Amino acid sequence: MPELPEVETIKRDLQKKIKGKKIKNVVVNIDKILKKTSLKEFVTKVENRIIQEINRRGKYIIINLDSGEKLIIHLGMTGLLIYPIDQKSMANIIPKHNHLIITFTDDNQLVFNDVRRFGKVYLVCDINEVEGVAKLGIEPLDENFTQEVFIRMIRKKKNKIKSLLMKQEFITGLGNIYVNEVLHRSNIHPLRVASSFTDEEIGKLFREIKSVLSEVE
DNA sequence: ACGTCCTCCTGGGGGC
DNA sequence: TGCCCCCAGGAGGACG
Numbered sequence: 001m002p003e004l005p006e007v008e009t010i011k012r013d014l015q016k017k018i019k020g021k022k023i024k025n026v027v028v029n030i031d032k033i034l035k036k037t038s039l040k041e042f043v044t045k046v047e048n049r050i051i052q053e054i055n056r057r058g059k060y061i062i063i064n065l066d067s068g069e070k071l072i073i074h075l076g077m078t079g080l081l082i083y084p085i086d087q088k089s090m091a092n093i094i095p096k097h098n099h100l101i102i103t104f105t106d107d108n109q110l111v112f113n114d115v116r117r118f119g120k121v122y123l124v125c126d127i128n129e130v131e132g133v134a135k136l137g138i139e140p141l142d143e144n145f146t147q148e149v150f151i152r153m154i155r156k157k158k159n160k161i162k163s164l165l166m167k168q169e170f171i172t173g174l175g176n177i178y179v180n181e182v183l184h185r186s187n188i189h190p191l192r193v194a195s196s197f198t199d200e201e202i203g204k205l206f207r208e209i210k211s212v213l214s215e216v217e
Numbered sequence: 218a219c220g221t222c223c224t225c226c227t228g229g230g231g232g233c
Numbered sequence: 234t235g236c237c238c239c240c241a242g243g244a245g246g247a248c249g
């Protein structure tokens with residue numbers, strides 16, 4: 001559910017609130033969410049580390065640790081990162097889905113809650129160890145993403161436009177909701193084949209992608 | 218290589 | 234009131 005603008009907001013928020021904090025301990029309630037690491041390895045490598053810069057790539061949140069390792073979080077469809085823990089933020093969640101709880105040395109806590117468990121937590125040295133990250137396509141708000149580039153990208157594709165725009169290897173960050181919005185505003189049917197588009201139609205899509213994504217930020 | 222479809226999960230809502 | 238079924242839709246993998 002969270003798409004590029006939401007993930008960007010979460011990233012900025014975390015950067016403001018938890019950067020510089022030292023992790024006192026971590027509790028993992030469902031180790032199935034952990035990828036590229038075992039439960040034991042995760043705990044020993046994360047405890048006592050200090051949070052450094054927080055970045056985003058596509059819908060992935062990348063938390064740099066002072067050890068050089070990266071804690072990468074994908075929220076899936078229903079994942080939430082809650083900080084700080086207060087009455088208001090906890091009122092709408094179900095505690096049994098608190099899969100990861102990070103406690104800092106100041107006793108504040110960061111909770112990863114995910115009802116449907118589609119979210120994932122990785123611990124890696126290099127972000128490209130996460131296949132989903134390594135394969136990510138162009139960032140739609142990047143200045144390198146121009147109309148000319150987009151036309152060339154669309155031209156050679158035979159996918160239906162909606163599924164193509166949702167493909168993270170093609171463009172990064174768009175999901176169902178924003179793709180629907182972009183297609184609606186562009187007055188383009190979601191099932192049309194990409195290679196059938198005129199340059200003008202692609203231009204329209206291009207402008208709507210940029211505008212829909214920047215409105216929220 | 219490429220495009221589509223299925224699967225992982227749980228909670229909420231509609232139908233009866 | 235309660236139960237069952239379907240739907241939500243990110244992304245990896247299976248399949249053709």
